[in-house]
Amino acid sequence: MEALGTLLATNAWFSLLLQCATAAIVGLLLHGLLDRIARRAAQRYVLADRVVWHTRRPAQVLIPLLFVHLALADASVPAGVLGGLRQLLSIAVILTVTLFVVRLIAATADYVALRHPTTGTDNLRARSVQTQVRVLARTAMFTVGLLGVGSVLMTFPNVRQIGASVMASAGVAGIVAGLAARPVLGNLIAGLQIALTQPIRVDDVLIVEDEWGRVEEITSTYVVIRIWDDRRLIVPLEYFIQHPFQNWTRSTSDLIGEVFFWVDYRMPVQPLRDALRRIVEAAPEWDRRVCVLQVTDFSDRAMKLRALVSSADSGRGWDLRCKVREHLVAYMQEHHPRWLPQLRATVDRAPREEADPAFHPPPPGRVQESAHAPPP
Numbered sequence: 001m002e003a004l005g006t007l008l009a010t011n012a013w014f015s016l017l018l019q020c021a022t023a024a025i026v027g028l029l030l031h032g033l034l035d036r037i038a039r040r041a042a043q044r045y046v047l048a049d050r051v052v053w054h055t056r057r058p059a060q061v062l063i064p065l066l067f068v069h070l071a072l073a074d075a076s077v078p079a080g081v082l083g084g085l086r087q088l089l090s091i092a093v094i095l096t097v098t099l100f101v102v103r104l105i106a107a108t109a110d111y112v113a114l115r116h117p118t119t120g121t122d123n124l125r126a127r128s129v130q131t132q133v134r135v136l137a138r139t140a141m142f143t144v145g146l147l148g149v150g151s152v153l154m155t156f157p158n159v160r161q162i163g164a165s166v167m168a169s170a171g172v173a174g175i176v177a178g179l180a181a182r183p184v185l186g187n188l189i190a191g192l193q194i195a196l197t198q199p200i201r202v203d204d205v206l207i208v209e210d211e212w213g214r215v216e217e218i219t220s221t222y223v224v225i226r227i228w229d230d231r232r233l234i235v236p237l238e239y240f241i242q243h244p245f246q247n248w249t250r251s252t253s254d255l256i257g258e259v260f261f262w263v264d265y266r267m268p269v270q271p272l273r274d275a276l277r278r279i280v281e282a283a284p285e286w287d288r289r290v291c292v293l294q295v296t297d298f299s300d301r302a303m304k305l306r307a308l309v310s311s312a313d314s315g316r317g318w319d320l321r322c323k324v325r326e327h328l329v330a331y332m333q334e335h336h337p338r339w340l341p342q343l344r345a346t347v348d349r350a351p352r353e354e355a356d357p358a359f360h361p362p363p364p365g366r367v368q369e370s371a372h373a374p375p376p
Contacts, residue, residue, distance in 0.1 A: 023071035027064030054107035098148030109137035135195035207246035267339035
C-alpha cells in the first residue's frame with residue numbers, strides 16, 4: 001500500500017488514470033443498479049418501459065462520463081492538459097445528453113404508436129395520431145440535434161468569436177442562409193403543416209403522379225409511398241402542399257368502384273341488373289351499401305353501361321370490380337351471346353344483277369359480323 005501511495009504521489013498521470021478508471025467503474029455499477037430498479041418498476045407501465053428500453057444505452061455512457069468529469073475536478077496535472085481533458089469530456093457529455101433526449105422523444109413516439117395501432121379496420125383516428133406524432137417527433141429530434149451540435153461548437157472560444165462576428169452582419173448572413181437552406185426549411189415547414197392539417201396520413205391510399213399506393217413512412221423531408229407492385233415512390237413533403245393529389249382514405253376508407261362495359265342496343269338491362277345483384281351478394285368484398293347498374297352513354301354501335309359497387313377499402317374494391325367484370329361477361333356469354341357488341345354492315349347486290357340479267361336476287365337483307373363469334 002505504501003508503494004502504491006508513493007506511486008500515486010510521484011506519478012500524476014497514473015493517479016489521473018486510476019481516478020478516471022475508478023469513477024467510470026463506479027458509474028457503470030451505479031447504472032447497472034439503477035437500470036435493474038427502473039426495469040423492474042417499469043414492467044407495469046408501457047410508457048416507462050419504452051423510456052427505459054430506448055434510453056438504456058445513452059444512460060450507460062452518460063453516468064460514467066459524469067463521474068469521470070467530477071474526478072477531474074481535483075486532478076494534479078498541468079492546467080492546459082486538464083482544460084483540454086475537461087473540454088473533451090464536456091463535448092462527450094453534450095453529445096450523450098443530446099442522444100439521450102433524442103431517444104426519449106423516440107420512446108414517446110413509440111408509446112403513442114403502440115397505443116394507437118393501425119391494424120384495425122376503422123383506423124382513421126390511429127393513422128391521424130401516428131402521422132402527427134411521427135412528424136412532430138422527427139422535427140423535435142432535428143431541433144435537439146441542432147442544439148446539441150451548436151452547444152458543442154460553443155465550447156470552442158474561437159467559434160464564439162466567429163459567432164459574434166456573424167451576428168454583427170446578421171442581415172446578409174440571414175439572407176444567404178435562408179436561400180441556401182430554403183429546400184430544407186421548406187420541407188420542415190411543410191412537415192409541420194402536414195402534421196397539423198393532415199392532408200395525408202400514414203397508411204393513406206393516394207394517387208400521386210398517376211401511381212396508386214399507400215403512405216408507408218413520413219419523414220422530416222419526404223414521404224415514402226409503397227406502390228401496389230412493391231415499388232417505392234419518394235416524394236418531398238413540399239409536393240403535398242403545392243400540388244394536387246388524390247387521397248382515397250381522407251375521411252373514410254369506404255369507396256365506390258365503377259365498372260364500364262358495352263352491350264348491343266337490343267340487350268335488356270333488367271336481367272343484367274339482377275345478375276349484378278346476385279354477383280355482389282355472393283362476393284365477400286361487398287359492404288352492402290351500393291349496387292347500381294345504369295346506361296350512361298350511347299355510340300353508333302352499342303350502349304355503355306356503368307355498374308357501381310361499394311367496398312370497405314380500396315383493396316377489396318379492386319377485387320370486387322374485377323369479379324363483377326368477369327361474372328357479367330360470363331353471364332352474357334352464357335345467356336345473351338347475341339347481344340354482345342356487334343359490327344353491322346349492308347351488302348349491295350346491284351352490280352351482280354346488272355351483269356347477269358337472269359339473276360334473281362333474294363329479298364334485301366342484312367349481314368351481321370361480330371368480333372365475339374356468336375353461335376350459329
